[in-house]
Amino acid sequence: MKSITADPVSWDAFERIFHPRNVAIIGVSARGYTFGTGIMSSLKTIGFEGKIYAVNPKGGEFNGMKIYKSLGELPQPIDFAIIAVPAEHVPKALEECRVMGVTGAEILSAGFSELGTEEGMRLEQEIRDIAAKGIRVVGPNCFGIYCPRSGLTLLPGPDLSRTSGPVGFVSQSGGMSIDFAHIGKWMGIGFSKMISFGNGADLRETELLEYFGEDPETKVIAMYIEGVKDGREFLSVLKDVAAKKPVIINKGGLTEAGGRAVQSHTASMGGTRNIWESVIRQAGAVQVGGLWELAQTCLAFSLLPGRVYENIIVAGGGGALGVEACDAAERYGLGLPMLDPEMTEAILEFLPRPGSSARNPIDAANPFVDPRAYREVFTLAAQDPRIDVQILIQLLHHYKSLSSGMGLESPKEITPYRELAGVISEVAAETGKPLVLVMPDFKQGRESMDIEEVIREARQAFLDKGVPVFDDLNSCLRALGHVSLYYARRRSRERL
């Protein structure tokens, strides 16, 4: 494989694919829903920045928009084509793109090697052959590309965020791409680009990883991999890229049954768990065990300063939550050093007594601690030189009982999440030690929609201040552990 950086033609191709001046959608039907019409309305709704052309050999009109019979009829050359026609017509459509000088195409259609049929294999080989003659191909059997800056979006993605962020996602699965894009929108993960490559007839994991390694917009790389084409090459690129940017890998199909599922899904070979675990560790990348862990880990990598986090403070109202935090911390290689007696006493001055304790974990023994008290507590605790990061566990649902008791209509009026977000972000800035929020949601019944609304508002208020928010302790500490271990390994490699 040619290196991307050494090859300005490849680099330009990527730029044109992610930020096309125009797009031709091949397979828009004059009547009835097709993937082509679906992606067209998605692009219009999300506000794609370029021009959109509909193409179908049958011609016609869709919602007042002309459907061109071929690429040749279009008034201008095309940067990027989206192909959504039945599998047997794909090679012809792709070849037309190539001949017309289209830079890249994504093929949304399924019905190729994932079927395990001879015809599927043959059709996919044809795609590969055409690509080799000079057009870059994403797919087939994929959901395509999502790029918030240009407004390219995934197949069912009219409502994805248009705000760019540091995370690039390379995924063999379309479903996982769209799910991750949705999760990222409210969890606070911004994406630079996302690319679902499906069967990967042309563009695949290794080349895309290399691209994201060079892409200045991408600071954190996430991957969902079912199988790789060339293990040795992948490992070598992974090593290089992971040495400069965190690479977080969710590997699917690590088991016999998983391998079978992978084969039906994207026609890949799974590979065993042990091999994968050691490859990822050797390369200095981060392995996660599923989509939620992937998302939480990307959140931590994108919002926390890149450094080693050895020791933490955990504070909150509730002794058992503190106990759980301690057990989880050890699981993920984090320490909770016991605070000095003087520090403990100083902190206790600001907490309700009796019931509270402050040796670390800090148990405030009360859900209604004033944000100003937490300001004092966290400012004090940050003075301990061993502490790298502080975590606040905050339940919000108690404010509903309080507000009902006060005769108020909604808990929103008295829940001090804005004040708390302010305090947390200010203390982090003043002390240089990040603060993280854990906000469990224990009341998810139909009668608690008002609490849910407050929780969602609160999450956004914290994210607006750059504070990462997690739903539960274990996920928070697991993500933090990943960040810490990644930078510890990178540091020791750099010292060699």
Next chain:
Amino acid sequence: MKSITADPVSWDAFERIFHPRNVAIIGVSARGYTFGTGIMSSLKTIGFEGKIYAVNPKGGEFNGMKIYKSLGELPQPIDFAIIAVPAEHVPKALEECRVMGVTGAEILSAGFSELGTEEGMRLEQEIRDIAAKGIRVVGPNCFGIYCPRSGLTLLPGPDLSRTSGPVGFVSQSGGMSIDFAHIGKWMGIGFSKMISFGNGADLRETELLEYFGEDPETKVIAMYIEGVKDGREFLSVLKDVAAKKPVIINKGGLTEAGGRAVQSHTASMGGTRNIWESVIRQAGAVQVGGLWELAQTCLAFSLLPGRVYENIIVAGGGGALGVEACDAAERYGLGLPMLDPEMTEAILEFLPRPGSSARNPIDAANPFVDPRAYREVFTLAAQDPRIDVQILIQLLHHYKSLSSGMGLESPKEITPYRELAGVISEVAAETGKPLVLVMPDFKQGRESMDIEEVIREARQAFLDKGVPVFDDLNSCLRALGHVSLYYARRRSRERL
């Protein structure tokens, strides 16, 4: 310790404690909020079935209710007392209860051995001494008892469910009790009784476990333990009880830091991870790693038939979800046998093509599969004699895009969750093989409150039909794995 069953006096005491005809709350203040007034309004709001008396040596009136100066002034003998006065006044109040013939008391006040002070230790010893003379004590430093049938509730628990269920919970932590009670309400876990025993001066883990072992209302026993008083005795009772009812244990404080947190929390000794893991396994009980896992596992134990589940079917729209399911299944000792080609073909007849696959996992490759199609698919798949249980992964948020596209106001109108719940429960009844729903929630933004509402309605619709619902695959399979392993171990013990 005397055996509860061999001692009708103890047994009657438990009955009177959980279902008291009346309650005296010692520490209700004529003005200002105290724990005493808090628990009084909770009992009134939840609709406690018996009579409530307020007591405070200062007398007075609260919200038009007379505050008696002492127990002696009350018009009738008292079954159960709730003590919520400052720690130094607790022994006197408890002694008065004992002298007046009160059967049991819960002490909500903190300020005892958990402080690590000499005074705290001494006060707790006084409680122990009084209890030994003939009154059963829950606490101190606890949130008390929750019993849906009688309407006794935890300290901040005015809104807990009044519907009884099969799960009994013995917890050293008050916070974890109230959190679990809230989670249970919407997750579909019904409680027989819940008892938060805090420092456990009198009633503790072993005796309560023995009680739940005998209690006909309790079919599944959940425990949160920080430390036990007598390890040998606990193990012996645990063995006996786990042989007849599932016992699920969340052990907090398995690490050095966790042990320190435990000491500040309930003055217990933690014990090491290895010892605890082997004790729980030896006893044939189930160990879980946190509150959410505890809840999910209780859900599975209470809604699924008690048997070994070796092999599963996983179906849903989305190939990567299927891959994840396979990997998770192996992690928890569950198999996903490949279906016969004839069966695969028969199932594919009912699924959209191309894109779907049906070797197990079954990938419907479409979020809008008609519930009637799933009826056929699951009825067919259940015919495979290897299959013990079937799992459907269903996303609901796609119905919002669909409904917006159709110009509808809410996705509720077109989301076929009632039909699906009907199909799922009917197929389970017809085939004798349970079905479980996994319903991930990927869109939790402020703009998706309507989806959240549909998800909550849908969850209730499935629960109403007895179908357990999980938020994610991994939790579902982990819970299923616990059920299966518990019954497999019990079966092999019974065969010895």
